[in-house]
Amino acid sequence: MTIKEIINKYGNKRENLLQILHDIQNQSPQNYISEENIKTLSEKMKIPVSDIKGTASFYTMYSFDPRGKYVIRVCESPPCHILGAQTIFKAIETKLGIKEGETTKDGFFTLEGTSCLGVCSVAPAMMINDEVYGNLDEEKIGKILEQIREKESK
Amino acid sequence: MMSKRSIAQVLVGIDGNTVLFGARKIKTKLITEIHKHDLSDQVQVIETGSIGPANQGVIIGIYPVGEMYGNITEEEVAEFVQERFVKGRPYKKLLLSERLPVGIDLTAYDSRKTQYFGRIVLDNCGKINPEDIEEYIGVEGYEALGIILKEKTPEEVIKIIQNSGLKGRGGAGFPTGLKWSFAAKTKITPKYVICNADEGEPGTFKDRLIMEGDPHKVLEGMAICGYAIGANAGYIYIRGEYQLSIERLEKAIKDAEKLGLLGKNIFDTDFDFQVKIKIGAGSYVCGEETTLLNSMEGFRGTPRFKPPFPAESGFLAKPTNVNNVETFANIAPIILNGAEWFKKFGTEKSPGTKVYTVLGHIKRSGLIEVPMGVTLREIIYDYAGGMSSGKFKMAQMGGTAGNILSSEFLDIPLDFQSLSGVGYSLGSGAILIMNETVSVVDFMKCCIKFFTHESCGKCTPCREGTRYIYEILDKISLGKGKIDDLETLKLLGENMKDTSFCPLGQSAPNSLLDTMKLFPEEYSELLKK
Secondary structure, X not given: OOHHHHHHHHOOOHHHHHHHHXXXXXXXXXXXXXXXXXXXXXXXXXOOHHHHHHHHOOOOOXXXXXXXXXEEEEEOOHHHHOOOHHHHHHHHHXXXXXXXXXXXXXXXXXXXXXXXXXXXXXXOOEEEOOEEEOOOOHHHHHHHHHHHHHHHHO | OOOOOOOEEEEEEOOHHHHHOOXXXXXXXXXXXXXHOOXXXXXXXXXXXXXXXXXXXXXXXXXXXXXXXXXXXXXXXXXXXXXXXXXXXXXXXXXXXXXXXXOOOHHHHHOOOOOOOOOOOOOOOOOOOOOOHHHXXXXXXXXXXXXXXXXXXXXXHHXXXXXXXXXXXXXXXXXHHHHHHHHHHOOOOOOEEEEEEOOOOOOOOHHHHHHHHXXXXXXXXXXXXXXXXXXXXXXXXXXXXXXXXXXXXXXXXXXXXXXXXXXXXXXXXXXXXXXXXXXXXXXXXXXXXXXXXXXXXXXXXXXXXXXXXXXXXXXXXXXXXXXXXXXXXXXXXXXXXXXXXXXXXXOOOOEOEEEEEEEEOEOOOEEEEEEOOOEHHHHHHHHOOOEOOOOEEXXXXXXXXXXXXXXHHOOOEOOHHHHHHOOOOOOOOEEEEEEOOOOHHHHHHHHHHHHHHHOOOOOHHHHHHHHHHHHHHXXXXXXXXXXXXXXXXXXXXXXXXXXXXXXXXXXXXXXXXXXXXXXXXXXXXXXXX
């Protein structure tokens, strides 16, 4: 959809800005909101670029930088922490060779930390795009990442 | 209404957790296997919300016998169907000790020792298919709305809610009926009803399971509120992470509109009520009601000064009533059964039940709904099956913003009054149980790190305080702390409590101050000699 179509879907009102930003980001293959998109949005919605950026940068779900096709978000909140979230982070970092906030060279994965995902009964947990994975350990993480790689290489 | 009266019903609990274990595939496989044995007329497979224990993989329940099975895999389905429905005997391998609530008697709440004693909020969760409005109607769904539209004035509705003594279940515990009466008084229109589903408190996912398991109950509660305060529009502000809840609510709204239970001229009266969903974008502070309003209007999530209160000037500067998901889920049952019935549950000053998420080092983690006033000891040892390993050390009550309860608090009744008596609050409903392997300083570092990230930056005490506290804790944990650091931590924490602009900063140091009081040795032994 073009930006104009997305705006029309919700209505050209400030109160719909967050939904519009969600849609723009979701349709980007690199999971982000580009400078160009913000400029177009600014013209169409008559909101200054600085204001849109100021608002969007407040929320952790939006990114202004290109991210991997798969965004891995590992929960860092206390319930996951006491059940070993740190080892999950380390396992992913070792497997993918990236640190928090970085993207793999092939552009597949970005690793991020996140606040509570609300699936604490299967802690430690993470989300990859819209999918939630729980009861994680090193072995399970290896399998999950391999499955995604396999799917991609086909 | 259940369309076909089958001999048995197999419930498959489908929620955010069980989907991870392949619940959808298992449901399909069950249907195929049952069909294979030509039992489709007798055994009906029903998709439902969360059934019960949350750490048992995919759970299925069987009516009318009440058996529950856990950790079932796709490979086991064929054998299970063969044993249970062809041979007609329990499939012992996966049988759980918990049982489905069969023929619930609400007076059974005295016998607290059983896991299912009768529930108000979660009554339908795991019993009906949340995606089928007919099933909700079959259990008196939308009857409360029909009754009030035809027989009660808005003032009478507010009176019932006030008399019931229901208090907000989002954490603060403000009397719901009183809150409604504020928004009802003003003559300014339009008015808005907002359901706060921005459940971000770490360890809390009760609202998610309520929305996934019984979305119509929340919608009905909102519509009743709309009628009571004179609003024709409702919004559900929900976290962007809650995909399944969003899908189920969207479907529920559509289905209700089709039947004239939401939308224009509800029940052929002149009452209109439209519900829309707004999706959040990852910010904890947006659960605070004035912050939520800013976010809904498309701005940064920072809190507003009160007064004016939302009842006077809320969403788009119009009168607005904001309640939590669980609060709305209590409304229809209260209308149907009356305020006196509701008061039979819980304690005198905190009537009703409370939905908790119980987590950490315990045998059974997950969701429970218990009467107000149940103790922590009962929750750990009766409902959660005891500690999974080690000895009880402490519990964090009400999420990361909550208080710390050590073993001396095990027998304090958990309700609004008793907890405020010791300077604590009930909070969001998360109870994180920890054993002696947890280091207090390390745990607090994790909690405060969360707040440094989620502080919106509007006021100095919270923005700077959280960061400063984190730095000091980090220093202490590395063995570089000095004795003065403890004094500074306390001072910072108390200052934040007293001077922060909104509840985030005011509650962020709760656990820190509690642990410094309850476990001072854990801090001092790390200090530089």
